[in-house]
Amino acid sequence: MQEARQPILAGVGQVVHRPRDLREVVEPLDLMVQAARRAAEDAEAPRLLGALDSITVVNIICWSYPDPAGQLAARLGAQPRERVYTTIGGNSPQWRVNETADRIARGEVRLALIAGAEAMQGVRLAHKGGQRLGWSEASTPPAMVGDVRWGTNAVEQRHRAQMPAYIYPLFENALRAHRGWSIPEHRAHLAAFCARFAAVARDNPYAWFRDGKTADQIGTVGPENRMIAFPYPKFMNAILDVDQAAALLLTDVETARQLGVPERKWVYIRGSADAVDHWFVSERVNFYSSPAIRTAGARALAQAGLAIGDIDYFDLYSCFPCAPQIAADMLGIPRGDPRPLTVTGGLPYHGGPGNNYSSHAIAAMAERLRAKPGARGLVSGVGWYMTKHAIGVYSSDPPPHPWRREDPKSYQPLIDAEPFPPLTEHAAGRGTVETYTVTHDRDGAPGVPLARERQGRELGIIVARLADGRRCWANVTDPGVLEQMEQREFIGQIGQLRYHEPTQVNLFEP
Numbered sequence: 001m002q003e004a005r006q007p008i009l010a011g012v013g014q015v016v017h018r019p020r021d022l023r024e025v026v027e028p029l030d031l032m033v034q035a036a037r038r039a040a041e042d043a044e045a046p047r048l049l050g051a052l053d054s055i056t057v058v059n060i061i062c063w064s065y066p067d068p069a070g071q072l073a074a075r076l077g078a079q080p081r082e083r084v085y086t087t088i089g090g091n092s093p094q095w096r097v098n099e100t101a102d103r104i105a106r107g108e109v110r111l112a113l114i115a116g117a118e119a120m121q122g123v124r125l126a127h128k129g130g131q132r133l134g135w136s137e138a139s140t141p142p143a144m145v146g147d148v149r150w151g152t153n154a155v156e157q158r159h160r161a162q163m164p165a166y167i168y169p170l171f172e173n174a175l176r177a178h179r180g181w182s183i184p185e186h187r188a189h190l191a192a193f194c195a196r197f198a199a200v201a202r203d204n205p206y207a208w209f210r211d212g213k214t215a216d217q218i219g220t221v222g223p224e225n226r227m228i229a230f231p232y233p234k235f236m237n238a239i240l241d242v243d244q245a246a247a248l249l250l251t252d253v254e255t256a257r258q259l260g261v262p263e264r265k266w267v268y269i270r271g272s273a274d275a276v277d278h279w280f281v282s283e284r285v286n287f288y289s290s291p292a293i294r295t296a297g298a299r300a301l302a303q304a305g306l307a308i309g310d311i312d313y314f315d316l317y318s319c320f321p322c323a324p325q326i327a328a329d330m331l332g333i334p335r336g337d338p339r340p341l342t343v344t345g346g347l348p349y350h351g352g353p354g355n356n357y358s359s360h361a362i363a364a365m366a367e368r369l370r371a372k373p374g375a376r377g378l379v380s381g382v383g384w385y386m387t388k389h390a391i392g393v394y395s396s397d398p399p400p401h402p403w404r405r406e407d408p409k410s411y412q413p414l415i416d417a418e419p420f421p422p423l424t425e426h427a428a429g430r431g432t433v434e435t436y437t438v439t440h441d442r443d444g445a446p447g448v449p450l451a452r453e454r455q456g457r458e459l460g461i462i463v464a465r466l467a468d469g470r471r472c473w474a475n476v477t478d479p480g481v482l483e484q485m486e487q488r489e490f491i492g493q494i495g496q497l498r499y500h501e502p503t504q505v506n507l508f509e510p
Contacts, residue, residue, distance in 0.1 A: 004254035006403055007101035009267040009394070011048065011249035012363035013038025014206040016351075018121070019243060025122035027135035028060050029068070031245035032115045033075045039113070039247040045259045048249060054082040054109045056096045058116030059089070059144065061240075061354040062123045066139035072115060082109070086355070087146035089383025090317060091274070092116075093248070093358040094390035095146070098272035098405070100250050105403040110255045116356030117245030124241050151384035153280045155425050158504050159473040160439070161461055165237055167281060167385045168320035169229045169437035170463060174287030175322055176231075177435075177491040187231065190321055191219025194236055194348065197318060201345020206360065208242045208351030230438040230486045235348060238319040242351035246359035267366040270376070271304030271393035273297070274408045275415055281385050282423045282471065287435045287463070291415045292389045293330040293380070299406050304393040306376060308332045311393075313368050313377040314339060315361035318346035327380050343368050343377070355383075362392065369396040421465065427472035427497040427506040431464035434471065436490050438482050460485060462508050464497060472497065474508035481510060 013035040019025045026034075040048045055078065057068035065071055069083035086092040096114050103109040126133045152162045161167050176186040195215040202212030217225070218235045225233045251259070256266060275292035278284055285291060301308060308331055316324035316331075324341045333339070343364040344350040347357055358381035365377040374397050381390040438460050460476030474497055476482060484490070495510040 003402065005105050005107060005252045006398065007104040007250060007252055007269045008256060009248060009269065009362070009366050010045070010251045010256050010261045010265060011039040011043030012366045013042055013247045014360055014363050015245040016206045016208065017243040019125060022125055022129060022131055025125060025133065026119065026243065027133070028063055028117040028119050028245070029065065029071055029075065029136055031117035031119060031243065032057070032072055032247065035117065035245040035247035036072070036076055036113055036115055039249045043249055043261045043265055045261045047259055048111065049076045049078055051111050051259065052076070052078040052080045052113050054084070054100065054112035055080045056084040056086065056100070056112070056114045058092050058114070058356045058359065059086045059354070060116065060118065062118050062120050063135060064138050064141045065136060067142055071136065084145050085142050087144040087148050088355060089146065089388050090319065090355055090357055091381035091383040091388040091390040092146065092355050093362060094379055094381035094392050095274050097248065097250065097269065097362065097392055098274055098390060101269045101272060101403065102405055104250060104252050110251060112250045113247060114250065114359065115245070115247035116353070116359050118353035118356060119243045120241045120354070121243045147388065149279060151387060153282060155423065155473055156280065156282060159461060159475055159506070161281065161473065164319060164385065165232070166229050166437060166439055166461060168322055169232050170281070170435045170461070171287050171326065171386060172231060172320065172322040173437060173491060174435040175325060177489060178288040183487065183489065187219060190231065190236065191215040193321055193325070194218045196340060197342050197346040198349045200340055200342050201349035204345050204350060204364065206244070207345045207349060208239065208244065209349045213349070226442070227440045229440065232320060236321055238347035238352035240352050240354065242353050244351055244353040244360065246356060246363050248359060248362055264370065267369050268395050268398055269392060270306070270395050270399045271300040271302070272391065272405055273299035273303070274390045275412060276388050277386060277415065278418065278420055279387060282473070283420045285418050285420050288326065290326050290330050290386055290389070291418050293327050295411055295415055296389050296391045297331040299411060300391040300393050303405055305400055306393060310376055311378045312339070312372065312375040313343055313365060314341050315343045315365055315379045316341045317358065317380050317382040318342060318348070319352060319382065323382055323386065326386065365394055369394055373397065421469055421471040424466070424470045424472050426499040427464070427466060427474060428499060429466060429497060430494060431466050431472065431474070431497045431508065433491050433493045433495070434463045434465050436460060436462045436485060438485050464508060466497070472506055474506035476508050478509070
C-alpha cells in the first residue's frame with residue numbers, strides 16, 4: 001500500500017505565447033487550459049483531466065478571477081472536490097507540490113493539477129494601445145491558501161525598500177563584501193554567472209529570451225541595458241512582461257497504473273521541505289545567508305536519502321543573481337561546481353511569469369530526468385524577498401523507502417530562534433553601513449522621485465548598524481556620495497545618521 005501511494009509527477013505541460021498585437025492576446029485562464037491539456041497529453045492518458053479531484057491555481061498577478069480553480073475546472077470538464085488559490089509567492093508551485101504529495105501519500109488525493117499563468121505582455125500591449133481587454137469578467141479573487149502577510153513593513157517602505165528590484169541588490173552587495181571581492185571582480189563574476197543562465201535559456205523552447213546573451217552584453221550598461229539598482233543592470237533582473245503558463249499533474253503509482261500512464265513518464269517526488277526566514281528584511285540574521293534554505297535543503301535531501309553531490313540537475317530560484325548564489329551556498333554546492341544551477345534559464349532569460357515560474361522549473365526538471373534514467377534533480381522556490389522557501393527533490397527512479405516527509409512545524413522553530421539585531425525607526429549618531437544599493441531612474445541616472453508631497457530625491461538605500469548594535473534604514477541624497485557608492489566598497493563605511501521629520505526617513509552622510 002505504501003508503494004502504491006508513492007507520489008509522482010505524471011504529466012507536465014508548458015506554454016509560451018508571444019502576442020504581436022491585441023488580436024493575438026490570450027488571457028491567463030485560456031493559457032492554463034492549454035498547459036493542462038498539454039500535461040494530460042504528456043502523460044499519454046487523456047482521461048486524466050476528467051478524473052481530477054484537486055486543482056490548485058497559482059496566484060495570478062495580471063488578472064483577478066472570482067474563482068480561478070473553479071473556472072479552470074469547468075473549462076477542463078473536471079469536478080474536483082478541492083479547489084485552491086494560492087497567496088503571493090514564487091515558492092507557491094513547489095510548496096503546493098510538497099503539500100499535495102503529502103495528501104497523496106495519505107490517500108486524501110488521487111489526482112491533482114497545479115497550474116498557473118501570466119499574460120503581462122498582453123496587458124502591456126493593451127495599456128500601450130489604450131484599449132480594454134475582453135477577458136473573462138474580473139472580480140475580487142477568492143480566499144487564498146498560504147501566508148497572506150505583506151512582504152515589507154512600514155519602515156522599509158518609507159525608505160523605498162519595497163520593490164524586488166531595489167531589495168535584492170541589498171543581498172547581492174552584502175554577498176560581495178562577505179566574499180571579499182572588489183567591485184570590478186564582482187561585476188565580472190555577475191556577468192559570467194548570468195551568461196551561463198542565458199545559455200540554458202537559449203536552448204529552452206519555452207524560454208522568453210533565446211538570444212543567449214553573452215557576459216559582455218549582460219555586464220555592459222547602456223541604453224538597452226540600463227542600470228536599475230546597483231549592481232544590477234536590466235539584463236540581471238527578472239522579466240515579468242511575459243505570457244507563459246505551466247501545469248503539473250500529480251498522482252500516486254497505483255492511480256497512474258489505473259489511468260494508463262506509462263512508467264517512463266513517472267517522475268518520483270523523493271523529498272520536500274518548506275521553511276521561512278525571519279519575515280521582514282529588517283529582521284534578517286545577515287544579508288548573505290538564509291537559515292531557512294539551509295534547513296529546508298537538509299530536510300529535503302534527508303527525506304530523499306541523498307546528498308547534494310548526488311544531484312544531477314538543479315533549478316535554484318533566480319529572480320536576481322543573489323538568490324541562486326545564496327541558495328547554492330546554503331545547500332553546500334561548491335563554487336565553481338560544473339553542474340548548471342538552472343534547467344530553464346532563470347527568470348531574467350526564461351522569463352518570470354509572476355508567482356508561477358517554479359511550475360516551469362519543475363516541468364523542465366521532469367523532462368530532464370525522464371531523458372536520463374536514474375538522474376536526480378532539485379528545485380527551489382522563493383517568495384517575497386528571500387523570505388518563503390520551498391524545495392523539492394525529484395528522480396526518475398523510485399525512492400528506497402516510502403514517502404515520509406518531516407512536518408515543517410518541527411524545524412521552523414529552529415529558524416525562528418536565530419538571533420537578529422533590533423530595528424530602530426529613528427536613528428541618530430554614528431553608524432556603519434551593513435549593506436546598500438543605489439537606485440536609478442529610467443534614463444540611467446541615480447534616483448527615484450519621491451512622492452509628490454515630498455521634496456528632493458531619494459537616491460540611495462542603506463541598512464546600517466548603530467554603535468549599540470541596533471539596525472536602521474537610511475537614505476543617501478548627495479549625488480557625489482552616490483557616485484562613490486558604485487565605485488568603491490561602501491559596506492563598512494562609517495557615517496552620521498539623522499532623522500528627517502518631513503519625510504520620516506533617516507539620512508546617512510559619510
